[in-house]
């Protein structure tokens with residue numbers, strides 16, 4: 440409703456310093472998240488730091504993703520086989536020289552979008568190239584340029600990014616991909632032993648089994 444500067448100004452009237460600071464921080468954070476989510480599809484609880492950019496609005500970011508500062512998803516391309524890579528050859532430039540429209544070449548700038556899975560952490564100063572899919576649970580190390588798809592739960596790093604290792608053993612990864620904890624309401628997650636992933640898998644299995652049982656009984660009672 441109010442622009443950011445007005446919200447921040449109104450914060451000055453909160454008398455308690457610690458509350459004032461907290462509210463101001465929340466307002467600024469909410470503002471940046473709003474701007475970022477307008478640029479592409481962001482899943483529940485995902486966030487990005489300042490300097491985040493995305494070129495294709497069809498880009499998708501799953502749930503619970505942490506995207507650090509200065510990360511770019513699918514930077515747009517310039518033509519590399521034309522006389523020049525400069526956009527004057529194919530665009531109506533808002534600044535600088537302009538060619539008559541009939542002299543410009545056709546260049547399709549939009550490439551396939553990136554898809555970032557759920558629970559992905561992308562480190563600071565990283566770039567994910569067009570069309571790359573980063574699997575659920577993956578980590579992109581800081582300063583990486585990711586040019587190829589990243590498998591679920593892999594940690595990749597470098598230029599171009601290579602697999603460093605996997606976060607968990609193959610059986611745990613398989614279980615997590617099947618259980619899809621990120622699709623559960625946060626209320627159901629709150630008592631999980633987060634730092635003990637094999638136990639989390641056990642607990643998640645129980646939650647999913649209880650859901651399936653209640654779903655089955657719902658269906659049975661609906662059939663009566």
Ligand SMILES: CC(C)(COP(=O)(O)OP(=O)(O)OC[C@H]1O[C@@H](n2cnc3c(N)ncnc32)[C@H](O)[C@@H]1OP(=O)(O)O)[C@@H](O)C(=O)NCCC(=O)NCCS
Nearest residue numbers: 505506507561562563578579580581582594596597603604
């Ligand atoms: C990748 C990361 C998560 C650490 O993972 P890890 O498996 O614990 O890594 P380690 O420190 O044990 O190093 C393992 C290997 O990865 C390499 N590595 C670590 N960070 C790397 C990076 N950013 N780029 C390339 N390689 C990296 C190490 O050199 C090491 O290589 P080696 O086995 O050849 O010696 C961490 O380095 C990182 O990049 N975190 C992101 C930090 C960030 O951007 N935070 C922003 C706030 S949201």
